[in-house]
Amino acid sequence: MDTDTAAVEIRRSIIRAAGGPKGAHVGGSLSCADILAVLHFDVMGERDTFILSKGHAAPALYATLAVRGLLEAEELDTYARPGSRLFGHPRQGIPGVAFPTGSLGHGLGLAIGTALGERLDGGTGRVYVLLGDGELQEGSVWEAAMYAGTRGLDNLVAVVDRNSLQITGSTEERAGLEPLAGRFAAFGWETRDVDGHDTCALSAAARGPAQRRPLAVIARTVKGSGVPFLEGKTSSHYATLRPELVRRALTAVEARRPT
Amino acid sequence: MTTTPPDHAAPGTDPRAAYRDALLRLAEHDERVLCLDSDTGGLENTFGARFPDRYLNVGIAEANMLSVASGLAARGYRPYVHTMATFATTRAAEQLKLDVVGNALPVGVVATHSGLSATHLGTTHYALEDLAVVRALAEMTVVVPASGAEVGPALHAAHRRPGPTYLRLGRSATPDIRPEDAGFELGSAATLRSGTDATVIAMGPYPVLMALEAAHALAWEGVSCRVLQVHTLVPLDTAAVLAAARTTAGIVTVEEHRPQGGLGDAVAATVSAEHPLPHRRVAVTGEVGVVVQEHREALEAADVSAAAIRTAVAHVIETGRGNRHDWPTLG
Numbered sequence: 001m002d003t004d005t006a007a008v009e010i011r012r013s014i015i016r017a018a019g020g021p022k023g024a025h026v027g028g029s030l031s032c033a034d035i036l037a038v039l040h041f042d043v044m045g046e047r048d049t050f051i052l053s054k055g056h057a058a059p060a061l062y063a064t065l066a067v068r069g070l071l072e073a074e075e076l077d078t079y080a081r082p083g084s085r086l087f088g089h090p091r092q093g094i095p096g097v098a099f100p101t102g103s104l105g106h107g108l109g110l111a112i113g114t115a116l117g118e119r120l121d122g123g124t125g126r127v128y129v130l131l132g133d134g135e136l137q138e139g140s141v142w143e144a145a146m147y148a149g150t151r152g153l154d155n156l157v158a159v160v161d162r163n164s165l166q167i168t169g170s171t172e173e174r175a176g177l178e179p180l181a182g183r184f185a186a187f188g189w190e191t192r193d194v195d196g197h198d199t200c201a202l203s204a205a206a207r208g209p210a211q212r213r214p215l216a217v218i219a220r221t222v223k224g225s226g227v228p229f230l231e232g233k234t235s236s237h238y239a240t241l242r243p244e245l246v247r248r249a250l251t252a253v254e255a256r257r258p259t
Numbered sequence: 260m261t262t263t264p265p266d267h268a269a270p271g272t273d274p275r276a277a278y279r280d281a282l283l284r285l286a287e288h289d290e291r292v293l294c295l296d297s298d299t300g301g302l303e304n305t306f307g308a309r310f311p312d313r314y315l316n317v318g319i320a321e322a323n324m325l326s327v328a329s330g331l332a333a334r335g336y337r338p339y340v341h342t343m344a345t346f347a348t349t350r351a352a353e354q355l356k357l358d359v360v361g362n363a364l365p366v367g368v369v370a371t372h373s374g375l376s377a378t379h380l381g382t383t384h385y386a387l388e389d390l391a392v393v394r395a396l397a398e399m400t401v402v403v404p405a406s407g408a409e410v411g412p413a414l415h416a417a418h419r420r421p422g423p424t425y426l427r428l429g430r431s432a433t434p435d436i437r438p439e440d441a442g443f444e445l446g447s448a449a450t451l452r453s454g455t456d457a458t459v460i461a462m463g464p465y466p467v468l469m470a471l472e473a474a475h476a477l478a479w480e481g482v483s484c485r486v487l488q489v490h491t492l493v494p495l496d497t498a499a500v501l502a503a504a505r506t507t508a509g510i511v512t513v514e515e516h517r518p519q520g521g522l523g524d525a526v527a528a529t530v531s532a533e534h535p536l537p538h539r540r541v542a543v544t545g546e547v548g549v550v551v552q553e554h555r556e557a558l559e560a561a562d563v564s565a566a567a568i569r570t571a572v573a574h575v576i577e578t579g580r581g582n583r584h585d586w587p588t589l590g
Contacts, residue, residue, distance in 0.1 A: 092362055103357055109323045110358060113330015116315065121334065143320035
């Protein structure tokens with residue numbers, strides 16, 4: 001499937017999840033829909049590993065795994081409903097889920113261990129980890145960043161979903177992250193700063209070879225991306241969409257389907 | 260069976276040195292073994308010199324070390340992480356819970372400076388709650404050797420088990436309780452001294468030594484005291500604990516930890532469900548680390564002493580007499 005079509009399918013599933021009885025982390029799932037589509041349907045190969053550090057984007061991950069055929073599409077409709085294994089944060093045992101995540105600040109360290117293991121095995125696979133930007137306020141992320149830079153882990157790619165919003169407002173008003181690329185660079189990483197909804201730019205940025213350095217892709221995104229009434233709104237962080245809003249959102253997303 | 264307490268002035272095996280040697284031997288036999296270090300010193304010239312590719316010093320970053328170890332273990336490696344007990348548990352508790360135990364990964368957490376063993380370094384370096392943390396995580400093998408001589412056998416035995424292990428070591432040498440060739444069976448409590456009146460269940464270097472001393476002294480007063488050494492806190496040898504409950508008047512537990520969440524709680528949970536009887540806990544109480552003391556002296560000031568054990572034994576026998584009539588009279 002081409003990445004733009006995959007992104008539409010992922011957004012559709014996110015919206016359906018948010019239309020369920022418990023709602024969903026819709027804003028931060030939509031903001032990374034294009035990133036997931038590019039990584040899973042363009043950049044990553046069979047030997048590569050994906051780790052979702054921002055575990056609250058589980059609806060986006062489940063949707064991706066369903067498009068990849070690792071989950072049944074019907075199962076997505078069970079999201080957060082009693083009896084379902086599809087919790088609001090991914091748990092172990094779900095096909096395609098490398099580690100349970102959602103407690104923020106764990107994914108980069110787990111990715112480093114996986115990348116070191118790949119290196120020790122003599123393998124050529126890469127490890128892709130998707131981080132949230134608010135998550136970067138956790139100290140353990142920088143413990144990990146420091147170590148990955150020092151070790152020159154050139155089989156590690158961290159993509160930051162830089163939507164600039166957290167639950168209570170702007171990341172820059174809480175504990176500011178800019179200059180974000182500069183911070184990773186200062187820790188010994190190669191960095192690329194791109195429009196996180198430009199799938200071509202993302203594809204080029206995430207696959208580029210980093211010479212003896214890990215790669216951080218700062219993907220500038222819009223929270224709630226693809227659904228105008230959610231875009232750039234803090235309130236999109238966690239929302240339950242009424243049926244009428246689900247219809248409006250699906251229409252908006254469908255308009256982006258490649259013809 | 261009677262084990263006489265060793266002379267507590269006699270030098271024992273250094274537990275950290277024993278661990279470094281044991282890990283090297285393990286790594287020679289199992290190429291999956293990796294050593295992860297958080298800049299603790301000592302491993303870079305031993306494991307790091309022998310296996311430079313398998314020695315990863317992540318710096319002073321315990322949370323990241325546990326996440327990295329989990330990633331490696333998920334790929335089939337057997338990482339051993341090395342840090343102080345307090346940092347492995349209360350500092351990096353969530354990484355331990357979610358990344359290591361949550362994924363049931365075979366990460367060995369080698370936790371040094373346990374209890375009050377870092378006496379002179381001060382209260383920030385004491386670990387008196389670590390066992391409560393790892394017991395609460397449930398799916399972790401928890402091993403507490405009673406001396407440096409047990410460290411090697413404990414590490415090798417734990418390596419054969421699946422899933423994560425917590426190996427709790429002291430900072431410095433304490434008297435060797437048992438010779439290294441005495442046999443070490445993970446999950447089995449060792450009867451160091453037979454007895455019929457009360458049972459002292461002890462865990463860790465000085466608690467076991469003090470239990471032997473107390474039992475030795477009590478024997479002169481006509482009290483027959485069993486001493487059971489627990490080196491595997493999880494899984495606990497419940498059969499040995501229940502046998503003690505059924506055949507002696509009461510139980511005293513001794514540990515280098517706060518009373519909450521450690522050996523005393525584990526034993527209490529076992530006996531209260533199956534065979535309730537008087538039980539007193541000798542554990543670290545009160546304020547610690549006010550002035551610099553020697554390790555044993557600091558424990559004694561915190562109410563972990565042979566004298567405290569003797570008092571507790573007398574108390575459980577006295578309490579147990581209410582229901583049973585064949586126990587000796589003390590004093």
